[in-house]
Amino acid sequence: MRLAARQLSPVARWCLVVLAVTVCYFATGQIGIQWALVREQISPLWPAAGVALAAPMLLGPRFWPGIFLGALLTNIAIGPSLATVSMLSAGNVIGPMLAYAVMRRLGFRNQFDRLPDAVLLVTIGAIGGTAVSAGLGTGVLVLDGALGAGDFWPTALVWWTGDAIGVLTVAPLLLLTPRFRLPTRVSPARWAEAIALAIAGTGAALLASTAPAKLFVVFPVLVWAALRFRQAGALLCSLCVCTLTIFAAVRGHGPYGSYELVPRMLHVQGFDVTVGMTALVLSTIVLQRDRATAEITEAWLQITEMVDMIAPRQSLRSAMTQRKDD
Template identity: 30%
Template structure:
């Protein structure tokens, strides 16, 4: 399994890097298409933006894809392995240098995330890496004879400008279009409007840069429109389109920059002027959109502050409500813990005994309840002790008292057959601590050999025996509820269990459950239900009976008391 996981992870990484390499290669073909001095020197080098965006988004795991793409792209264009290798290392190194500087100085990797990030990116996060790449690239071309020594600086500065334009134009373009948050401002209608605007602006740019008239400043208001109307997406896409069209016409000797070439007789200097023009225009657009975004953030913050000031009272109410909600959440957590503890105190395993089957079901009206039961099997003595109780009230207080009963039962289990003594012990150890609560309980002990049950009822429901034929016997020896003022004075009850008898201990939540007509469930329905489910396992029968009571009450939310039943079948 671990090997398969590793293989899957490695395949995933390989595919990602192959995709990055492919994108880098395609972007390089666009760059080579725009090259003019040397087949490997372009006024805009788009792959640098691809590498920057890939490593910014995916981290170091994208580096192999960038290296591979740069190597293959340069090798295909100029089949010389040493120069292709050196240029690939220079391209990758420039990206890493610029990313490191941007991250170190701003803590961000998106140049358009803030004005600080933009300024650092433009003036410190492009030049060092671009210089490194230009020096390595042009140097390798010169060493291997592809660039003459006297042309080194001309090619170097053009390479440098192209690298910087690749970072400045392409990197923000990719980071913006890959950020889904930038599309939140686009509705369907605005999306259609956006594509129509791009189409019109592309036509305008094509005309401006294809004629010799000095119209290169016409795109500026269009760039402002894109930034104001469509923010990041409009800015980066507009800049990419304008730049590509401008460079395309310039290298083909068409448009206003071709006139500059004819005047100064230097295509290299012309392309540097073009890069300066593009840099100023793109920088203006980026600054505008970042300022607009920051203005919106500040406006939203100001509006929020004003609303808070105007609705200070509401804020205080919300704060108090939050405090109450937090307290309630903590209380619910405590209730959950209390229920876990109470559930833990219930019998976790039902003993398996020959000739007897045992089952129970407990359903608290609230998260915790005041009912409790216990089952203790003394195998060496052949004694089975059964206990059930009902604490007055509901909820946490009743649940805590019921939990105290569990601790008080330990003294009874030292004398498991003396049920009357057990009721007195509980009164001595627990009753004086229950304050205003009182407890009803039944203590019973079955001699499994003689099949005789001895029991004491302290103000609780009578012991119910449902016979094999469906008839019932109720035994209710005298005994008062357990509370602080005097002992329960329970009378001992004895019954000889017959084959097919079902011994039932239950709380009043079962028989006193009411339907929508205020009719009680009563002992008759309980007796019939016990007989009806006699062929089910006792636990399943108890569950079915509780479900019947809940349904009779109209659902769990309408149950008015805890429901507890303990069944022993002979």
């Protein structure tokens, strides 16, 4: 398989990667459409936004046509017109590409193992870049007449919420895929803890979505996931919590049932951003602590080896000096 891939021309490889990005965006876009609140295409959870940001991070910015084609295929069936859909798709490219450029300029690394990387992903990727896409897309719909001018802010808010949560929950997991390795020699106790964490995370997310509000119950589970399963565990828990929270908000269940659309989205956005930031920041801090501990251990081993090498020579020198004195 690798040999065949190497034999492809650069243009053929570029086309295959663009096709793969298109398929990924379209597939995750179809998931987001299932929760659409405005015009059957603007959803409070848009996982495709995470794909759109992670694609240039992992593959490079030259594969941006995959994002555009994926957005075009996602929206073309629900309109309103080909020209409008093309401009919407362009907005879906401009936001993540702008966020990518700014994050790279500020030193973001794909290893995603430093606290500044987590902060940049939240502030620039999940909040800044998605605001650009939401503002451009909603403005295009208003100019086309598909939305009234009075619907601009509610629609833009739902759009921004969906893209931001999609980036917070999906993009970090995609950035971790190059480091993913199948676990080997995992003890039964470790498997039992992972299963218990999955059950506790799902249960806490369901409990948080019931009335009266019990949103705080998810945070001990996030702490558990970050301390014991690092970024992968914390991010998967965050994805579960955000998904179930948005499902409850869309259906008007639990603590969200008494709110209108805009306050409801603000409530969900605030909670899910807090959950995502907690998972990202805490798991990254734990990863930094592990790396610092490993570096200290490695330095201690090197010092010990040097002492072991120096000690015999020093003893021999002391013995020779003592003979001369005698």
